Amino acid sequence: MKSIIFKTAAEYLLPLLILFSVFILLRGHYLPGGGFVGGLIASIAFVLYAFSHGLENTRQLLRIHPGFLMPLGLTLSLMSGLSPVLISGEPFMTGVWFPDPVPVIGSIGSALIFDIGVYLVVVGVSLTIIFTISENA
Amino acid sequence: MIQHIIILPIINQLFIAVLLMFFYGRAKAQRFITVVGSALNLLIAATLMHRVASEGIISMQAGNWDAPFGITLIADHLAAVLVLLTSISGFAVSLFSVRTIHVKRVNFGFFPIFHFLLAGLNGAFLTGDLFNLYVWFEIMIISSFVMITLGGRKAQIEGAVKYFTLNILASVIFLTAIGVLYGITGTLNMADLALKVPVIENRGTVHVTAILFLIGFGIKSAVFPLYFWLPASYHTPPAAVSAIFGGLLTKVGVYALIRVFTLIFIDDLFLERMLLGIAVLTIISGGMGALIKNDIRKIFSYFIICHIGFMIGGLGIMTQTAIAGAMFYLIHDIIVKTNIFMVAGLVKKLTGRQDTRLLGGLYSTHPLLSLLMMIPLFSLVGVPPLSGFWPKIWLFEAALDGGFYFTFAAILFGSFITLFVVAKMWKRVFWGKPLKPDSLGFALFDDEQPGAKFKFLLPIILLSVVSLYIGLGAEHIGNLSQTVAGELTNPQGYIEAVFGNVNLQPYED
Numbered sequence A: 001m002k003s004i005i006f007k008t009a010a011e012y013l014l015p016l017l018i019l020f021s022v023f024i025l026l027r028g029h030y031l032p033g034g035g036f037v038g039g040l041i042a043s044i045a046f047v048l049y050a051f052s053h054g055l056e057n058t059r060q061l062l063r064i065h066p067g068f069l070m071p072l073g074l075t076l077s078l079m080s081g082l083s084p085v086l087i088s089g090e091p092f093m094t095g096v097w098f099p100d101p102v103p104v105i106g107s108i109g110s111a112l113i114f115d116i117g118v119y120l121v122v123v124g125v126s127l128t129i130i131f132t133i134s135e136n137a
Numbered sequence B: 001m002i003q004h005i006i007i008l009p010i011i012n013q014l015f016i017a018v019l020l021m022f023f024y025g026r027a028k029a030q031r032f033i034t035v036v037g038s039a040l041n042l043l044i045a046a047t048l049m050h051r052v053a054s055e056g057i058i059s060m061q062a063g064n065w066d067a068p069f070g071i072t073l074i075a076d077h078l079a080a081v082l083v084l085l086t087s088i089s090g091f092a093v094s095l096f097s098v099r100t101i102h103v104k105r106v107n108f109g110f111f112p113i114f115h116f117l118l119a120g121l122n123g124a125f126l127t128g129d130l131f132n133l134y135v136w137f138e139i140m141i142i143s144s145f146v147m148i149t150l151g152g153r154k155a156q157i158e159g160a161v162k163y164f165t166l167n168i169l170a171s172v173i174f175l176t177a178i179g180v181l182y183g184i185t186g187t188l189n190m191a192d193l194a195l196k197v198p199v200i201e202n203r204g205t206v207h208v209t210a211i212l213f214l215i216g217f218g219i220k221s222a223v224f225p226l227y228f229w230l231p232a233s234y235h236t237p238p239a240a241v242s243a244i245f246g247g248l249l250t251k252v253g254v255y256a257l258i259r260v261f262t263l264i265f266i267d268d269l270f271l272e273r274m275l276l277g278i279a280v281l282t283i284i285s286g287g288m289g290a291l292i293k294n295d296i297r298k299i300f301s302y303f304i305i306c307h308i309g310f311m312i313g314g315l316g317i318m319t320q321t322a323i324a325g326a327m328f329y330l331i332h333d334i335i336v337k338t339n340i341f342m343v344a345g346l347v348k349k350l351t352g353r354q355d356t357r358l359l360g361g362l363y364s365t366h367p368l369l370s371l372l373m374m375i376p377l378f379s380l381v382g383v384p385p386l387s388g389f390w391p392k393i394w395l396f397e398a399a400l401d402g403g404f405y406f407t408f409a410a411i412l413f414g415s416f417i418t419l420f421v422v423a424k425m426w427k428r429v430f431w432g433k434p435l436k437p438d439s440l441g442f443a444l445f446d447d448e449q450p451g452a453k454f455k456f457l458l459p460i461i462l463l464s465v466v467s468l469y470i471g472l473g474a475e476h477i478g479n480l481s482q483t484v485a486g487e488l489t490n491p492q493g494y495i496e497a498v499f500g501n502v503n504l505q506p507y508e509d
Helices: A004-027 A035-053 A055-062 A066-087 A110-136 B004-022 B027-055 B077-100 B103-107 B110-126 B130-149 B154-185 B190-199 B203-221 B229-233 B239-263 B269-292 B296-317 B320-351 B367-381 B389-402 B405-430 B450-472 B474-489 B492-499
Strands: B058-061 B072-075
Touching (some): A004 A035, A004 A110, A066 B004, B004 B027, B004 B110, B027 B058, B027 B077, B027 B110, B072 B110, B072 B190, B077 B239, B077 B320, B077 B474, B103 B110, B110 B130, B130 B154, B130 B239, B154 B229, B190 B239, B190 B492, B203 B269, B229 B296, B239 B320, B269 B296, B320 B367, B320 B389, B367 B405, B389 B474, B450 B474
Antiparallel strands (some): B058 B072
């Protein structure tokens, strides 16, 4: 798309949307949000950028192939599920928490790591699908 | 003491799948990982089986949330045996796919999907929660959709559409049933349901829910009249895929039926009669289908349906002997069905053909190979002392004891049809004049190096040995089946394993 307004807006929207997606990811433990929605918002940011600046520029911006995010995210989630087994010998998927809460973010535990994993998988899957489709279009 | 071993079969498969995704596009590394990973899984499953056999039912509450609020994972003898059989079949098929799955399919992610499928199977067997069972079913069918369409030939897509439509329908019905059940009981933990469902006063709703489960699982396990998707799709993908589908996917449906109708919906006379009726019709229609088909894999597809009827029949009779017979048959069937689809692949590799009318003389050109292929084929028929023979004795005994003469006649009929069709196939494929092989763009078996030949045969030999063990060591398998049937007919132990030794009548008021 050639519109200069859209192009300029997309450049500013990209960091904003990614920031928003991280916000959604972090608030997801007690409030609506979480890794899945956050991941979708993050992929929207890149899709928007791909519309305005073309597929090649977006690929360069990402540096890695989005497909690589899928196993990465799955590993994170799997590890967060396994962490109670390895740390304290409790059953799979038990929540493990750091004792002191971090300012702004709050308590950090295995649930957050699981959500980050989901976030990465969602970004990876949706970008892989959309990039593949727009490549062939 | 928390039993972490119970989660390992699932975690290991997921881990292999993720690891394989890191090696996306590198076929050699993937082939290595899949074989090593499957071997590791075999080890884990054997350990789990050993632990269950020595310590009794093992259970674990995921996330440390007490039952019935969290997801329970539970391994009784039934689950442990099935997980072990899944890993045996999975190991064999993984060996088989190393030789037979084309590098293009590998590069489209065949192996990660294969291990996700196995993770789904293991999860379905080990879970003690109905909704979790649904989730594992979804993982399985999504993986199987990918496996059946991977490669994208026209016939494959056509088969996949039928497969997809009916399986999605089954999932929807299953999910509806779960919703209704949750509405009337307020729980989805299977052990909790076993306590709550029998005391519900509105029996009508319970019956309807039971029928919904029957239809949902019935489509998955391909019983009459819901089996049409199976012969329409199973002959289209590569042999390795048909092997794992034929060996395991329909059996998960049977497992779910066994679990639900021995634990949750019990003592329901209408349902038992219905199961028996379905079993009889399934055996007859499956057998008739096998009779008129000429494509090897289509014949085997109809055999799957026919033999599902044996197990459903055993479940319908509902006595301990009958369930033990069904269980023994299930053990035998998983190994043999996986093996015969690999045999079909071998026949294709030898001759380039799948149509029995265009085959012949394999015995005169490959006598030793024919003897090898004889083991799974004759085990399938149940020629004594091979593995299909013993469970039928128990099924006959149970049917005659209970006065279920139609079921008895149907099982007898199914056995004879199987014998007749396999004999016909033997005559056409192995006897007669040898025909010139018809290569369709792949290297024929005879042109391969000896090492490659051996790798191709190894999984078939492996499963044939397991089959022989099931037949010749029938005493061990028989004892095991009796233990399983004992646990299923008396679910007290299962419930106690989930809830601990609490008072088991808290819901009477």
